[in-house]
Amino acid sequence: MASYNKRVHYKHPKRKINVGARPGSIIIPDDAQEPRIIIYSFNEDDLQTSKGKDMKTITQQIDKCKGHTHWIKINGLGDANLIEDIGTFLGINLLVLEDVVNTHQRPKFDEYEGYVFGTSRIIYFNKDNELINCQFSGLVKDNIIISFEESHFDYFEVVTTRLKAGKGVIRTAGPGYIFYALTDTILDNYFVLLSKIGDMIDETEDKLYKSPDKSIMFDAQQLKRTLIIIRRACWPERDKINDMIRSESSEITKDTKLFLRDAYDHCIQAMDMVESYKEVTSSIIDLYLSMVSNRMNEIMKVLTIISVIFIPLTFIAGIYGMNFSRQDDHGRIIKDNMPELYVNHGYVYALVGMFLIGAIQLFVFWRKGWFNKL
Structure with a gap:
């Protein structure tokens, strides 16, 4: 009997559609997780961290660490009051706050008066072999960057490790550089994911030559679907980074744009890998069907x-x-x-x-x- 590989499950957050709702409405999904707030306040010589679950944690940390750059890291979007309070505190447009909680946005970069806003797609396999596709949102204003993530999973551990180490320019280049670092981490993890998919494609191809059975077609099809999901994230991510490079906002400095050009190249490489792997998976399916027909x-x-x-x-x-x-x-x-x-x-x-x-x-x-x- 044919042995089938473990099927990849595609876990997407349910989209709550409210037809006719007022623009700027903050509607929290039923399955949204309770927010957890970590604030990193830093300058060249100092780093202070605090944790909490409400707006009071944010205001107290900012008041205590004046002259610092603040990275407000929010994991979980289950508190509409917190989102509204942040919007009121920083003077953020309600449409931006709506995009934060509406977690089905394409990667994009928008400029507003006094701040910039961007989204990306976080894609990874969890321990249960589920493909997670969730949203990252980042907002940069003055000396503050706020990042919003749907889950409590620590996706940016490498960035926090660099921040704690204090090496390089991560503490001195401003919040725009932190925004770049988070975006670059997302792109780097695309390569990790594509590397794993490449290994899975090689295994499927070897099985096709050695002991072909109908599980090959199912495996190749689910790999192709995974690649389509990554492609839908990579293509608009390229446009987003290009918009950041061309931005005239003071939040994205000239030095940060140099790093963004490198991230743009990484995005193009990821897109090329996705297209190549898609062709290979399509050829595996075609070859299997040809072998079945020849047999x-x-x-x-x-x-x-x-x-x-x-x-x-x-x-x-x-x-x-x-x-x-x-x-x-x-x-x-x-x-x-x-x-x-x-x-x-x-x-x-x-x-x-x-x-x-x-x-x-x-x-x-x-x-x-x-x-x-x-």
Whole structure:
């Protein structure tokens, strides 16, 4: 029996649609997680961290650490009051807040008076082999960057590690650089995901050559679907980064744009890998179907040869199975009936004749090369 690989499950948050709702409405999905807030306040020489679940944590940290850059990291979007309070505190347009909680946005970058806003898609496999596709939102204003994530999963651990180490320019380049670092981390994880998918494609391809079965088609199809999901994230991400490079906002500094050009190249590379892998998965499906078709043709060829051999033999057996008697009950010869029925050794002659017919047919088929690939 064919052994199937573990199927990839695609876990998407349910989209809550409110037809006719007022623009700027903050509607929290039923399955949204409770927010957890971590604030990193830093400058070249100092880093202070605080945690909480409400707006008071944010205001107290900002008041305590004046002259610092603040990264407000929010995991979970289950509190509409918190989102509204942040919008009021920073003077954020309600349409931006709506995009934060509406977690089905395409990657984009928008400029507003005094701040910038961008979204990306976070895609990864969890421990249960589920493909998670969730939204990251980032808002940069003055010396503050706020990042919004749907789950409590710490996707940006590498950035916080760099921040704690204090090496490089991460503490001195401003909140726009943090926004770049988060975007670049998302792109780097696309490569990790594509590397895993590449290994899965190689395994499927090896199985196709060694022991093909119908599970290959199912595996290739689910890999193709995964690649389509990544493609839907990569293409608009390229446009988003390009908009950031061309931005005239003071929040995206000239030095940060140099790093964004590198991120743009990474995005193009990821897109090329996605397109290449999509072609490979399509070719695996096509090749498997061709192999199935060829195998069916070989089976039909064998059955045809067997049928062609036995058709004349069956014809002969059918003729001599009609049992027309040579003589009637009074011993008189009946005209045009089968004299062969009374020939000595007639049974042996019939078998030898049938064998010779079959042998001649096999010789002719062999000369034509019909047995070469059976």
